[in-house]
Amino acid sequence: MKLTDSPAHRHDPLLYLQLGALVASTGDSTFAEQMFELVGDLVPMHRLDLSEWTLDSQQTRIQAVKVLGSAGHPQAVNTRPLRHPLLQSIMRMEDPLLIQINTPVGAQGDAHQCKLVSRSGNRRWVICCFRQPTQRGFSLAELSLLKTLSDTLLPLVEHHAQLLQAGGQRRPGQLLPDEAGTLRQLFADRLEQEAIRLSSREQEVCIGLLTGDTVPQLALRLHVKNSSIETYLKRATAKLGVSGRHGLARWLAGR
The missing domain is CATH 1.10.10.10 (Winged helix-like DNA-binding domain superfamily/Winged helix DNA-binding domain)
Structure with missing residues (x-):
């Protein structure tokens, strides 16, 4: 199943419309909000963060993290840092990754997380989906759907980062998502x-x-x-x- 399929494997006109708005918003401040709206309709969550990681030349540590956008509720719960094995997986990855971090039963304040990660050289692009600790963690079906969505979403995040790096310049004739045409x-x-x-x-x-x-x-x-x-x-x-x-x-x- 691809992004343009609904969870029921049928054509979903609203999903096409949201996808068009998302593509059009790359490089714009509304990009994270457009992605949150699209993904959140399929997999409920309370927050979505986008970031670009730069690794050092030896790929032994994270050199810098650039925030590419956030949407949803303000960060009101803790987000636990990645454990060493998970961080090493991101350092050494070849193919896109999905990393699930569920809050243990009885834990206080820690959000459930699902991270979608792609790479190119020493760069990593990360989509992090958060769910309140009072809610259930991401199910296997939801994780599978997020992994499939990542085939289209992660390249868009990379493209968004490139446009921001270029000063947010849009291509000639490109309009904002809410403008006709x-x-x-x-x-x-x-x-x-x-x-x-x-x-x-x-x-x-x-x-x-x-x-x-x-x-x-x-x-x-x-x-x-x-x-x-x-x-x-x-x-x-x-x-x-x-x-x-x-x-x-x-x-x-x-x-």
Whole structure:
């Protein structure tokens, strides 16, 4: 299951809409809030923190931690530091990680945590989800869903960090998430950057899916059959070099 699937493995128009807003908000102060809204609708939590870790050249310690954004309730409970084995796992990781830290029964004030981590060289990008200690810890089903979501979310966090490093400069013509035409402009920018030509119908289908339309809704609006919408999507994703609906979001983010 990918980000553009709901937990019930069905097309969820709201999830597409939230995903479009999240992609459009990379490099903006609303990015963490957009991610908190999207992920929190699927896996309840009270807070989400985004950060970038820089390791020293020997990768034996954390040299610096840069906060990339936070959303949800203010930090009202303790967050226990990573134990040595978990920290070493992050230091030596090759593939994306999921680290679960549940509060022991009877512990006071410590939040349940789930950390999603990706890497590139001596950098680590971390999404940390918190749940109140009075609530149950993250279930196996929720952890599995978060791990699947990380395939799309972690590249977006890295892209967000790069934009912040560049001074928050947005690409020419890029608009804020709440402005009309944001996704359409982003999509057009990416097509131009990659020198890819899509037909007008192929573009309409891609943008429609990213902004929350279902296949039947698109078919009705474009006066074609549902099967025609699927055909336009297959042609478009083939030209973009991605697979299925979920690939559109990662391509749009430059990943």
